[in-house]
Amino acid sequence: xxxxxxxxxxxxxxxxxxxxxxxxxxxxxxxxxxxxxxxLAAFLAIIFKRNLPLxxxxxxxxxxLTMPPIFYFNYWLGSLILNEPSIYQTLNLDDIWVWLxxxxxxxxxxxxxxxxxxxxxxxxxxxxxxxxxxxxxxRSKWKKRSNERAAKKEQPLLNQPSASHPVNDKVDPSxxxxxxxxxxxxx
Numbered sequence: 001x002x003x004x005x006x007x008x009x010x011x012x013x014x015x016x017x018x019x020x021x022x023x024x025x026x027x028x029x030x031x032x033x034x035x036x037x038x039x040l041a042a043f044l045a046i047i048f049k050r051n052l053p054l055x056x057x058x059x060x061x062x063x064x065l066t067m068p069p070i071f072y073f074n075y076w077l078g079s080l081i082l083n084e085p086s087i088y089q090t091l092n093l094d095d096i097w098v099w100l101x102x103x104x105x106x107x108x109x110x111x112x113x114x115x116x117x118x119x120x121x122x123x124x125x126x127x128x129x130x131x132x133x134x135x136x137x138x139r140s141k142w143k144k145r146s147n148e149r150a151a152k153k154e155q156p157l158l159n160q161p162s163a164s165h166p167v168n169d170k171v172d173p174s175x176x177x178x179x180x181x182x183x184x185x186x187x
Contacts, residue, residue: 011049016131018054021127023058023123023129024123024126026055029041029044030070031116077113077118082113
């Protein structure tokens with residue numbers, strides 16, 4: 001199904017549109033508390049024709065070191081959105097899966113709502129940041145080129161001899177009268 005779609009050139013090029021979209025997709029998927037986030041990011045990148053490798057790599061914002069604080073933030077945000085009290089407990093990271101299984105009925109809805117909200121917020125912020133940075137970068141390069149061109153126009157042309165240059169003292173033989181020209185050697 002997606003085999004031929006992967007060969008689409010738009011998935012591999014780095015353009016402002018494809019990179020900004022890839023940032024949105026990758027960051028959004030990184031905030032989702034689900035297995036196989038990379039597959040979802042790849043699928044979305046193919047569907048929306050955004051940079052595939054960048055979408056997949058950005059999912060690794062959430063890794064074993066960053067997952068607990070990110071998902072706790074998502075849970076906190078979801079609790080805030082749903083106006084529910086947060087469960088504050090000291091967690092033993094060795095038993096986190098047991099704790100999640102026991103408390104999923106209490107934390108599931110806020111975690112999912114908060115994850116979607118955080119994914120949308122941070123995905124949009126990264127999308128906007130890439131658009132603004134890319135536009136600024138292009139404008140500054142164009143301005144630099146324009147300044148370089150203006151500086152070149154102000155410099156005297158090095159290849160054109162000036163009026164007082166010794167080369168201008170030479171006379172062009174084709175403009176001399178025939179008498180003054182050297183005659184070809186006689187045999």
